[in-house]
Amino acid sequence: MSWLFGLNKGNNSQLPPVDGLPESGEPTGQGDAGAAGSGRGGPVDSGYRSEAYSFDSTALERAAKAAKQLESSKHATQALELSKMQEVTRQQEQMAKIKEYEVGVEQMKIEQKRVDGEQKRKYMEEEAKIAKHKAEYQDQLARRRYEDQLVQQQRMQEQNLQKQEESVAKQEAMRKATLEQEMELRAQADMKRIQAETAARAKVERENQDLYLEQIRLKAKESRTTIMEGIQTAGNVLGAGAQAFLNDWDKVVAAASGISLLALGVYTAKRGTGVVAGYIDARLGKPSLVRDTSKFSLFETVKHPIQTSKKMMVKPQDALSGVVLAPQLESRLRDVALATKNTKLNRGMFRNLLFHGPPGTGKTMFAKKLAMHSGMDYAVLTGGDIAPMGRDGVTAMHKVFDWASASRKGLILFVDEADAFLRKRSSERISEEMRSTLNAFLYRTGDQSDKFMLVLASNTPEQLDWAINDRLDEVVEFPLPGDDERERLVRLYFEKYVLQPAAEGSRGRRIQVEEMDYGKLCSDIAHLTRGMSGREIAKLSVAWQAAGYASEDGVLSQVMIMDRVADAVRNHSQKLQWLSDEEIRENRNVGYKSRKEEDASKSMNVETGKK
Template sequence: MSWLFGYRGSQTPQDFSQLVQPPASGDGAGGGGDQPPKNTMTKTQMEAYRFDSRALERAAAAAKELERSAHAKEALKLAEMQELTRQTEMQMKLKEYEAGIEQMKGEQKRIEGEERRKTLQEESKQHQMKAQYQDQLARKRYDDQLAQQQRMNDENLRRQEESVAKQEAMRKATIEHEMELRNKNELKRVEAEIKAKAKADRENQDVDLKKIQLIASENRKTRLESLTTVGSILGTGATSLLQDWDKILALAGGLSLVLFGGYAAKNSTGVAARYIEAHLGKPSLVRETSRFSVLDTVKHPIKAIKKLKDKNTDALSGVVLAPKLEERLRDIAIITKNTKQNRGMYRNLLLYGPPGTGKTMFAKKLAQHSGMDYAILTGGDIAPLGQDGVTAIHKVFDWASTSRKGLLLFIDEADAFLRKRLGEQISQDLRSALNAFLYRTGEQSDKFMLVLASNTAKQFDYAVDDRLDVMVRFSLPGKEERERLVRLYFDKFVLQPATEGKRRLKVAQFDYSALCSKVAEMTEGMSGRQLAKLGVSWQAAAYASVDGILTEEMAIEECNKAVREHRERVQWQSKEEKEEVSSTYENENADSNSQTKSNLQAIEAAPAN
């Protein structure tokens, strides 16, 4: 049906205006046939605008044919449907255009929001940079104030020192002036007394001489008479003694018995004292021992009874260590126990590591587990003894050899007197004590087991290292070990006193397990002894409170205090180590410089070839 509407769609208003144009010639309303009208056109123009009516004729013929056709209605409906379709498409395109516009608006809003967000981020960044800059300025101002305050303090201190020095100098000058005046006065007084005495002596010289002569003659007569009397008595006694042989023999026998009795009493007293000290007492160097002692039993009977009742079979009860270290120590305990039962040779141990990690506790538990006695010494007690240190060491080892059950001799801080002899300045007394120790430990023993403990094992003498059979390092507890220790001490120092009811101590309701886990995370780097002190501080905090109740906030606060103090100690230790290293380096440089100077002086002093 496109041919039906083809003409309508292709015509323009200009084409339709040509249909109504008046004819170029013929009768018209405006004039005759001879004279052309006013608006006449040329022939060429008329031909250009001439209307072709054949298309209309064909359209009219087609319309008549279509009206006569049986499908006229269907064609009309089809034309209407095509028109509706085109309108629908136009509406869809319009809606798509409107949707595109809305999408563009949404995109524009999103872009605006993104730009606004970027602007806010940039503003916040600028604010942050401004705050950081202000903070830096404040810090710098604070540092400048501190520096200025420090300078002012130094200046005030310097002025005070100068003032004190001036006052001290003035006081010293005053004292010296007073002493000088006193000396002058004393000299004048002594001179006056001497002159007066000399004058008196000169005046009384004759009288004094007579008195001296009289006193001398009397003394001479008295001495002569005394000597005469004593000589006569001794002569008579000697004559009677020499004439009677029974008296001579009795005198010789009495003197011999007196000398023999004194010698025997002296030796027997020494033997008895050594026996009593070895079997009934303990040497003075031993600080603590589980060995039965009559003197300690008399002094502390309750403690002695507790020692007899305390028979622990587990070598690691109450000792919290890393799993691998516990396994190794348990093997050592089993070996020691079997060695004691089979009367074999004991192996010497070295326990080294940071302080407060359980070295002394394990030594006690090891002795109790193996059925041995233990004795605890401290290396710092030997240096004050001086020359008596050698005798004290021999007494300790003699006492240890008399133990029937076997003795575990634990020397804490052993590096105090067992340090290296080469490269270090130690006194002759400590050197002698070290030699005595090496002499008594030169061979393996079935009487005693030697256990040394130290924080710095590298300071031991090489000969001491040769005496040691097993070396065990005790490291700081890890997270799991710290949690076990915290739970142990929280139960020991807080929960048990609170449940007993005898003490003024209560615990608030909170998650104890979570607290112990949190404290274990906070106390990294702390030893077992420091955690035990933390438990005691919890107890003290509860006692210091008004109601005697320990809350979770109080426990956390005490933990923070302990952590801060631990960090300060670590900083002090690091500073001391740095200072020690720097002083050692300076000493080495000074030694090398002095050696270089001496070498140069020797070269200069040598004669030229």
């Protein structure tokens, strides 16, 4: 058996053919199935590859010889069965490999389907994401187009408005030029007419000089004769009348009574004229303490007719027009203006206000705007004008309040620098005249009034008397402008003092402005002028205008503007330094006074203890 196994293991082609088994080189049914399966699923095992056929006769002879030996051997049947079992085992292994291959192929197909599904899902997600991005991009484009349309429409509206303003300005300039030309021609015609009339009159007088002299002589002679006759007649009449008067006692008594009645009439007329004059002065005049007012005054109209006519032509306007303040403060002041206007319309009691804050923050400007908005008159008083009046301050104060109460439209009485005479009576040293004036002010403002509204302005409200604080209904602080407010102020005054004069021109030298980015320039200036008030920014704008007029070519450059800004910043810093030095000195004086008072109290306590 060992040689059989070794022969079968070495080369199957040397075995003789056995009945029922295929010869070496011919595939079995299973092999055909495997080949067919391999044709369906993939490559076949290397043992079943097709090879070139070559006939070997020696091998056939050896096979025949081996078959004869096998037939004569007693183990032939077992060898054949073993060979069959090996072949079956090999075929089963081959079939198992084929099945494994088919299972692998199926798994690969399933994996391929899973991968295809995953790829399809990813593709669909990517398509959805792309569609979403596309929709968002289209929406963004639509928004941008809409915003661009809005910006374009706004720009077109601004351009149309600017064109309309330019057209109105041109028409106004043409109208002014026409009126000036007409006035000039009329003046020239009047001068020519007056010269002609004067020349004609002089010529007529020269020609009729003799006749005039003769007429003068005749008139003088007749006048002298008439006067002499009148004197003679009057002497005769007076002499006769005096003689008759003295001879009649009843006439003497009647004459004495008439003279007494005449004296009484003169005295009554004088006193009545004084009373009427005082009434007229209270109704139509203006008290001496009032610096500025919009109330109609006959004497002020005669004295300043143009200014009075301009004030009378002013129409009611918004209380915050031209006033740049913080948004919260603007909202609060708008409520104050609306309440004041409705109070006037309903004839209610006005509320007294206190405006406090640094100088130049718009307190006086808003008080005037408030009066114009509510349709009331305004009057401006200054606290520094009261102290020099001395004992006449009480009378002047009563005249002011009598004059204010006589207003038919209502009056806003604005007292600027109120701390100059409304100081604390307990701690401040004030004269008796100032104390009396303060008491008169407190007496006239003790009750709410429907005739006038009291508005006080002070930079140091802590110095006001407690009775004054008791009469105030609302306190409003006007702080220094912030970053946004400063930029608005810079743009406003740059437009007013630089761009408008450059656009309109004047009869004298016209200012020109260098090409520059005005918006960025105003933002930079607003950043540099931190801590400045509105008045300081307005003065800075006037300095720009003066620099343009002072330049050789009349051109205002950006360098000149920034130089003026640097000067203003240095001046502001110097003022702040002076203010801090003054506060230090005041604090030292206050500390010295407090130490003296403390030493005095200690010494008094010691003396009291000794006693």
